Structure formats: structure tokens, C-alpha cells
Amino acid sequence: MTQLATDPLTLVHLAICLAAIITGLPVLAAMMKGHTPVTLTGIFLGLTVLVSVTGFLFKNASVTPAMVIGAISLIILAVALFAIYGRHLAGRWRATYVITATLALYLNVFVLVIQSFIKISALHALAPSIPPAGPVFGAVQGVVLIAFVVAGWKAVKAGPVNT
Numbered sequence: 834m835t836q837l838a839t840d841p842l843t844l845v846h847l848a849i850c851l852a853a854i855i856t857g858l859p860v861l862a863a864m865m866k867g868h869t870p871v872t873l874t875g876i877f878l879g880l881t882v883l884v885s886v887t888g889f890l891f892k893n894a895s896v897t898p899a900m901v902i903g904a905i906s907l908i909i910l911a912v913a914l915f916a917i918y919g920r921h922l923a924g925r926w927r928a929t930y931v932i933t934a935t936l937a938l939y940l941n942v943f944v945l946v947i948q949s950f951i952k953i954s955a956l957h958a959l960a961p962s963i964p965p966a967g968p969v970f971g972a973v974q975g976v977v978l979i980a981f982v983v984a985g986w987k988a989v990k991a992g993p994v995n996t
């Protein structure tokens with residue numbers, strides 16, 4: 834198992850990621866009720882952009898899977914930001930925003946699950962390879978994916994009620 838890193842960049846990146854997830858979950862819950870909490874949404878989107886950007890500050894000899902996920906996340910976030918701030922969630926832009934915001938949050942949680950299986954001893958014992966693999970890891974990621982698909986679907990169907 835890899836030890837938890839204590840360098841400042843890793844700690845800041847981790848803190849931003851956890852803050853993005855912690856703010857993103859209530860944003861998703863609100864979207865499932867048709868609401869868009871303005872301040873919390875802005876914080877969530879800003880932190881999620883920041884976590885993707887800070888991921889590129891790590892020194893790597895080549896492109897890593899994390900960098901690919903970060904790049905995909907930034908593209909998704911650009912669409913989400915345009916939908917909410919450029920198009921003000923008008924018409925189909927609300928569904929576009931809900932889908933992209935949910936996907937951005939999912940990618941953060943997806944990476945959190947991977948890192949948890951690498952860094953937390955009890956989880957690492959269940960899936961000792963790096964990157965994690967196997968039925969337990971697959972089941973956890975599957976449950977997370979299904980939860981986000983269901984939540985995203987409910988959020989799209991909830992309709993627009995801005996708060």
C-alpha cells in the first residue's frame with residue numbers, strides 16, 4: 834500500500850477535492866428537487882475546476898490516467914459553466930447543465946474511490962493491485978456509477994426551479 838502523501842501540493846489538492854465533493858453532493862440533491870442553489874453551485878463549480886487544474890501541477894514523466902480524467906473534467910465543466918452562466922439554464926441548457934455538473938461530480942468521486950482503495954489499508958487489502966481492480970473494487974465503482982446515473986436522471990426530470 835502507498836503511504837498517504839504529506840507534501841503541500843498533495844494535501845491542498847486533496848482538500849480541494851474533498852471540498853468539491855462535499856459542496857457538490859448538496860448541489861446534486863438540490864438539482865434532484867429542481868433547485869439550483871446559486872452560491873453553493875458557484876463554490877462547487879469553482880472548486881471542481883480548481884481540483885482539475887491543480888492535478889496538472891504534479892510532476893509526471895508522461896500523461897497519466899488522472900491527467901486524462903482532469904482534462905475530460907475541464908471540458909465537461911466548460912460546458913456546465915456556459916450552460917449556467919452563459920445560457921442561464923434556459924430551455925435545454927438546464928438539462929445540459931445538470932448532466933455535466935453531475936458528471937463532473939461523479940468524476941471526482943470516481944477518483945476518490947480509486948485513491949481510497951490505494952491509500953486506505955482495509956480497502957487496499959480487498960483490491961491490492963495498483964490501479965485497483967477486482968470484484969470488490971468493480972462493485973463499489975458500479976454502485977457509485979448507478980447512484981450518479983439515477984441521481985442525474987432524477988435531477989434532469991425534476992425541471993427548473995431556480996433558488
